Amino acid sequence: MAIPRKMNLGNDLVFSAGAFVVGAVEQVQDWEAAPLPDGTRPQKIDKETGLPTWTVPVLDADPEAGKNDKTVNVKILAKHQPVPPANDTGLPFVPVVFTNLVGVPWIDDSGNRPKLMWSLTATGMEAPGARKPAAGTTSKAAA
Template sequence: MAIKNKFAVPMGEVFPHGAYVVSEVEPVRDFDKSAPGRPVQQLDKETGLPVWSVSVLDADPDARSKDKTVVIKIAATHQPVPPDTAAGLPFRPVEFDGLTVTPYVQENGGRARVAYSLRATAMRAPGGHGHGSGGRGGKPQGGQDGEAA
């Protein structure tokens, strides 16, 4: 089978109504390697690049309230920079390049459901002419799955 544990999806399939940055871009902590007072940033298993996370608001008016905000992880050499704010909008519109989805089973109080991890190779302003990037001079970075449940 061609699909392993993750698969590529176009931005418009995941966020057909758009997405908006609602948090700072932060390093993802590697809980296995970190110690009290000594945090260690997670490295991407495929590329070895540091992993960053950003929360985004899904603009889909029909999305359930608990699904409105999702976390996208980005593997990049340097901390990705979100796009600039857009005039008249309270949030920064964003698009992601190289978006991948990894489905997994999440157990919650004895009930199981399918959840999804999201990763991207870069973030940018909608329309392809943004200031934000995945890291190295605006060039997309490698990555795999991130968090969205």
């Protein structure tokens, strides 16, 4: 069976009711690397792209999401620390759309009953509606 390990899921599939940044973007520590002289861990570098790995906590706005599935961490592969979009909504959380969102399934067997989980990785984040139509296309609003 030739099912890919990484699946292009897209933001609309994963966060169909919307997503909100609820914390700071931070470096992912590389626990496989030796500690630095000051005792901290170096930042994890993605093996495929060579880019530093960042993480951001995200609230899934899906009203049917279980209490343990409401907040997830999305990893972002980027040369520089990603910055969440400006929040001009008046809400305490920042609405966000992730670009090139990919999922890798894994089994969480830490509890009494193993369950399927997803590790989510993106290449960036932007404000909802920030995408511009490709050249030569028209948006529904313009039509």
